[in-house]
Amino acid sequence: MSLDQNDIAKLARLARIRIEPESVADLQQRLGDILNMVDTMQAVDTTGVDPMANPYDAFQRLRADEVTETDQREKFQAIAPSTEDGLYLVPKVID
Amino acid sequence: MPSYTVAEILQKLESRECSSEEITQSYLDAIAKQDGTINSYITVTAEQALAQARAADELRAKGDAPALCGLPIAHKDIFCTDGIRTSCASKMLDNFIAPYNATVVEKLAAAGVVTLGKTNLDEFAMGSSNETSFYGPVRNPWDINCVPGGSSGGSAAAVAAGLAPIATGTDTGGSIRQPAALCGLTGLKPSYGRVSRYGMIAFASSLDQGGPIARTAEDAAIMMQAMAGFDLRDSTSMDVPVPDYRAALNNDIKGKKIGVPKEYFSAGLHPDIAAAVQTALAEYQKLGAELVEISLPHTELAVPCYYVIAPAEASTNLSRYDGVRYGYRCEDPQDLDDLYTRTREEGFGEEVKRRIMVGTYALSAGFYDAYYRKAQQIRRLIRNDFVEAFKQVDFIAGPTAPNPAFALGEKANDPVTMYLEDIYTISVNLAGLPAISLPAGFSNGKPVSLQLIGRDFDEAGLLAAAHQYQQISDWHRQIAPHAV
Numbered sequence: 391m392s393l394d395q396n397d398i399a400k401l402a403r404l405a406r407i408r409i410e411p412e413s414v415a416d417l418q419q420r421l422g423d424i425l426n427m428v429d430t431m432q433a434v435d436t437t438g439v440d441p442m443a444n445p446y447d448a449f450q451r452l453r454a455d456e457v458t459e460t461d462q463r464e465k466f467q468a469i470a471p472s473t474e475d476g477l478y479l480v481p482k483v484i485d
Numbered sequence: 486m487p488s489y490t491v492a493e494i495l496q497k498l499e500s501r502e503c504s505s506e507e508i509t510q511s512y513l514d515a516i517a518k519q520d521g522t523i524n525s526y527i528t529v530t531a532e533q534a535l536a537q538a539r540a541a542d543e544l545r546a547k548g549d550a551p552a553l554c555g556l557p558i559a560h561k562d563i564f565c566t567d568g569i570r571t572s573c574a575s576k577m578l579d580n581f582i583a584p585y586n587a588t589v590v591e592k593l594a595a596a597g598v599v600t601l602g603k604t605n606l607d608e609f610a611m612g613s614s615n616e617t618s619f620y621g622p623v624r625n626p627w628d629i630n631c632v633p634g635g636s637s638g639g640s641a642a643a644v645a646a647g648l649a650p651i652a653t654g655t656d657t658g659g660s661i662r663q664p665a666a667l668c669g670l671t672g673l674k675p676s677y678g679r680v681s682r683y684g685m686i687a688f689a690s691s692l693d694q695g696g697p698i699a700r701t702a703e704d705a706a707i708m709m710q711a712m713a714g715f716d717l718r719d720s721t722s723m724d725v726p727v728p729d730y731r732a733a734l735n736n737d738i739k740g741k742k743i744g745v746p747k748e749y750f751s752a753g754l755h756p757d758i759a760a761a762v763q764t765a766l767a768e769y770q771k772l773g774a775e776l777v778e779i780s781l782p783h784t785e786l787a788v789p790c791y792y793v794i795a796p797a798e799a800s801t802n803l804s805r806y807d808g809v810r811y812g813y814r815c816e817d818p819q820d821l822d823d824l825y826t827r828t829r830e831e832g833f834g835e836e837v838k839r840r841i842m843v844g845t846y847a848l849s850a851g852f853y854d855a856y857y858r859k860a861q862q863i864r865r866l867i868r869n870d871f872v873e874a875f876k877q878v879d880f881i882a883g884p885t886a887p888n889p890a891f892a893l894g895e896k897a898n899d900p901v902t903m904y905l906e907d908i909y910t911i912s913v914n915l916a917g918l919p920a921i922s923l924p925a926g927f928s929n930g931k932p933v934s935l936q937l938i939g940r941d942f943d944e945a946g947l948l949a950a951a952h953q954y955q956q957i958s959d960w961h962r963q964i965a966p967h968a969v
Binding site for chain 1: 580581582584677678691717720721723783785786788789790792793800804807808809810811812814818819820821822823824825826827829830833838839841842843845846849855856858859860861862863864865866868900901904915916917918941
């Protein structure tokens with residue numbers, strides 16, 4: 391599997407990571423190497439094999455829909471880059 | 486003091502030969518003296534440690550001492566510690582003061598430990614050499630020009646250098662066992678679901694497990710007792726009874742069957758390690774165990790399978806670092822998109838960005854079935870190999886890592902070569918099984934190790950098997966030349 395510059399641009403977009411133009415060629419090479427390595431999987435016939443997400447095929451437990459956490463907004467927002475009146479601030483989205 | 490085991494320290498505390506304050510101070514002195522060279526800690530919490538030590542001494546004087554009262558330990562800086570920076574060795578979390586404790590941190594605190602600090606690791610636990618840390622590489626106390634392994638390289642180097650008697654680690658593809666192997670220590674990766682993941686910063690959630698990195702199997706058993714157990718706050722925690730690990734250490738291994746997979750002695754294995762493992766297995770025969778040749782036919786698919794599943798889960802888990810709620814935010818973002826993309830460009834290191842992008846690829850429209858689903862199917866084939874093998878054997882033995890500690894920088898520029906360092910450890914995470922790495926010799930002065938893999942939730946059996954080998958060997962008693 392090889393990736394072209396458009397693939398890298400698309401992946402960077404999906405992953406929300408800015409990539410400097412001078413890093414694209416290097417990333418193309420390294421991601422291509424990794425994908426070539428993982429592509430050895432494709433030779434294996436897995437027809438009829440159920441995908442395994444958990445080693446014991448366990449399901450995530452559900453808990454009762456009850457309030458169990460206390461309000462710690464101030465503590466949690468104390469470590470935020472920017473807040474005001476209990477809200478997280480980001481650059482203006484709509485003019 | 487710094488070469489003592491946890492069992493010896495607890496004995497000194499119980500007999501009042503030493504106070505926790507004295508022991509804690511001796512470790513803080515050792516850190517001040519030697520960690521400028523080793524770089525095993527990201528944060529040293531000296532004042533808090535001494536306050537905890539004095540409180541522990543008071544508790545003991547009152548006769549209220551819990552099991553680990555006054556024992557100094559170090560936490561891998563991936564476990565959230567309330568009020569203390571929890572960086573995951575990333576610029577992204579360099580300013581992150583965790584607002585809560587991980588369950589593992591709470592449980593160990595309840596057992597009375599003193600926390601010396603937070604240890605270095607590969608950024609977000611992604612690496613096998615501890616070279617991807619934002620805080621610089623860790624050096625191996627056996628050879629300071631070599632890596633300590635990773636990702637729990639700081640925890641392993643700290644224990645091997647005598648800068649902590651024991652430490653927590655996490656293991657997603659070998660990150661407890663491989664650094665333990667490269668630093669001459671005993672490292673236990675518990676069964677998936679045995680130790681709570683609550684408050685343990687997520688890398689690949691279906692693989693991550695916390696566990697101890699120790700000098701001896703007995704020490705690992707002592708710490709494991711405090712770490713293990715069902716936790717309602719971890720939705721994949723397993724409600725399985727926790728046995729008395731220390732009491733089980735002397736369970737006889739006579740008559741136990743040890744499977745030796747032929748695939749684990751392939752061409753890439755360093756000859757000194759192959760020889761050390763064979764010698765150790767002969768010792769097990771003398772202890773009364775029976776060796777059985779077995780096959781794990783899908784072994785060579787473990788690395789490709791892992792390098793789809795782990796990055797895919799990582800790309801999802803690491804989407805939370807967006808510069809909005811906590812952690813790094815880029816300077817002067819022009820708009821929301823610039824805030825996200827530049828924060829993530831500047832906040833993550835190169836290996837982390839590579840893995841996020843591989844994972845994004847594997848999960849993206851049109852590729853999901855060929856990559857993520859395919860890897861999950863192969864994951865089942867890998868687990869089935871073990872299920873079949875454990876019908877005829879009690880343990881599976883082989884090397885932990887294919888090579889002894891390698892030079893700093895030697896593999897840093899070649900991700901695929903680096904990934905192959907985890908070839909013997911990764912399949913265990915994919916299968917969810919417990920495994921232990923224990924010292925089994927040296928190659929040119931650098932430690933090499935044996936790995937034992939156990940049945941689901943048989944940590945007690947693994948600890949006992951490792952303990953009994955350590956009664957007839959002294960590899961684990963050797964002290965690194967750069968230890969304090």
